[in-house]
Amino acid sequence: MSSQNQQHETTVWLWPTGLFPRRIIYYLRAKNITSSMLHEKNIRLIPIFLDKDAPTPDLVPHPGLEARPTGTSVPALRITYADGTIFWIYESNAIMEYFEEVFSVDNGYLDVRGATIQQRARTRDILSLLSDVITWSNVALVHSDPNTLSWSGLTEGEMSESAAKHAHGKFHMLLSRLEARIQGDVVGNKSESLSGDGANVTLADLCIMAQVEYMQEMYGLDWVAEHGVLRVWYDRSKGQSWVVGRSALQDVERTGEWTGVLDI
Incomplete structure (x- = not known):
């Protein structure tokens, strides 16, 4: 596998009102990770929503955003390395553990695994x-x-x-x-x-x-x-800032924008 030090792009598909994807959103909020911080790490979050009007209801992105790859559930994280190598992480707990390495306590971020x-x-x-x-x-x-x-x-x-x-x-x-x-x-x-x-937290x-x-x-x-x-x-x-309400999550699905959730 390619060296972890290579330039790479990370893409994450999230259904904001879904159960396991909202773990990731709570996680990012608890760590105070903003859209600009994600951008600096070349991490792109793609919000998807349930299209109930389709012949077969499906989770789809807004026009212009990359569709969720066939056969994946949500959340799903894809790392694409400079040499074309791809690595997938599929489970919400594993995705958060991966982000703990990316946004580590050594770099000044909160350790949400526990301080001791x-x-x-x-x-x-x-x-x-x-x-x-x-x-x-x-x-x-x-x-x-x-x-x-x-x-x-x-x-x-x-x-x-x-x-x-x-x-x-x-x-x-x-x-x-x-x-x-x-x-x-x-x-x-x-x-x-x-x-x-x-x-x-x-x-x-x-x-x-x-x-x-x-x-x-x-x-x-x-x-x-x-x-x-x-x-x-x-x-x-439940009143802590990392707990995002349903209306805010629905806004992300409706607009395709993370501003109201990650940049507050």
Whole structure:
């Protein structure tokens, strides 16, 4: 593979109101990364939107912007090196970790993995558990909400009330496990971060906030309704500047411009 020191161009496709792409947007806001900073690093963000008027609804860019490559989901990051070599990163967590190398603490940027070894370990702990929580949450959702039929791969006849009930129980069991691990910091020490007392915003905060906001907006579900510790954290954190509201995200999709989100 080409040397990382070669001149290269990075392109990222994001659906701003989508679940996993908004993690990236929260990340950029938390790091105070502006459009000009991205430009300096030769990083281009392409916002896409759901074209519901197309014969087959699809995620498309505004006219004049490069279309999302066939077979990719969102977000997707492509690095094109000077010799034509291409490297892809597909998962939101991996994209944020890559950006942590590009916008590193050594260069004066906030380290959103955590400032201490303990905070970084807690962040990884939470992200690992969160992956399981989201899986069970999605199983419960696709077996209970007909609005998911367009993407779940199920037919209405294949939806199962018993599967939804079982997955719902697993989902809440895992969130309760998470709460038991963070209660001392969130409630006792009144930490603003899930990653521990004294931590700034971390990847754990960004990812769980994106999940809570998305599920409320898209399905009217309060993801932390039965979880008081997470409710305390959410109420404490939702007003922070990195949490972008739905209307601002929709403006990006409508205009194709990042000004109102990254340059404020």
